[in-house]
Amino acid sequence: MLPINDFALARTIHVVAILFWIGGVGFVTWVLMPALKAIEPPQDRLAWFQKFEARFAWQARLWVLLAGASGFWMTARADLWSRFGEGRFWWMHLMVALWAIFAAMLFVIEPRHLKRRLAMSATPAADFARMMRLHQLLVGVSVITIIGAVGGSHGLF
Numbered sequence: 523m524l525p526i527n528d529f530a531l532a533r534t535i536h537v538v539a540i541l542f543w544i545g546g547v548g549f550v551t552w553v554l555m556p557a558l559k560a561i562e563p564p565q566d567r568l569a570w571f572q573k574f575e576a577r578f579a580w581q582a583r584l585w586v587l588l589a590g591a592s593g594f595w596m597t598a599r600a601d602l603w604s605r606f607g608e609g610r611f612w613w614m615h616l617m618v619a620l621w622a623i624f625a626a627m628l629f630v631i632e633p634r635h636l637k638r639r640l641a642m643s644a645t646p647a648a649d650f651a652r653m654m655r656l657h658q659l660l661v662g663v664s665v666i667t668i669i670g671a672v673g674g675s676h677g678l679f
């Protein structure tokens with residue numbers, strides 16, 4: 523029996539997790555939120571957004587865990603730690619930073635504070651607009667991270 527190439531397996535899990543995680547965030551940002559903005563009056567958008575996002579949040583948590591575990595596995599397996607001391611591997615730093623931001627949002631900030639605060643919001647229209655800007659920023663940084671990671675790990679720069 524052929525030995526399993528565990529690095530390649532971890533890379534496969536990593537890419538599939540990133541696909542559904544960032545793909546989902548992209549869908550929320552570029553399809554769901556603009557659709558709510560076009561269909562719903564400003565004061566109702568936040569409540570609808572929360573209903574839809576709640577369905578995605580648990581899936582995003584799973585993808586974030588898998589992406590982090592597989593990324594950590596690859597780093598440890600190939601002993602890539604020294605990359606974090608080199609500026610040309612900026613995309614490695616970016617991957618970890620982006621992961622940490624999403625992990626904090628999904629596991630700590632959203633369930634502990636944001637969920638309740640938004641449910642009782644006195645300014646739902648402004649909060650929805652702020653959430654939309656935040657999602658656009660996160661998708662933008664995610665796209666830069668993916669371009670950096672694929673390009674960086676395949677010799678583009």
Ligand code: HEM
Pocket residue numbers: 533536537540544589590592593594596597602617618620621664667668671672674675676
């Ligand atoms: C704890 C967080 C993370 C760690 C430790 C990590 C680690 C790694 C490692 C070690 C590689 C392989 C690099 C190589 O082969 O030279 C990799 C590849 C990659 N990572 Fe991450 N990563 C993390 C999070 C992320 C995030 C948040 C994204 C995107 C939003 C991401 C996207 C990618 C992509 C697209 C590749 C390239 C896959 C390929 O083209 O084969 N990673 N990651």
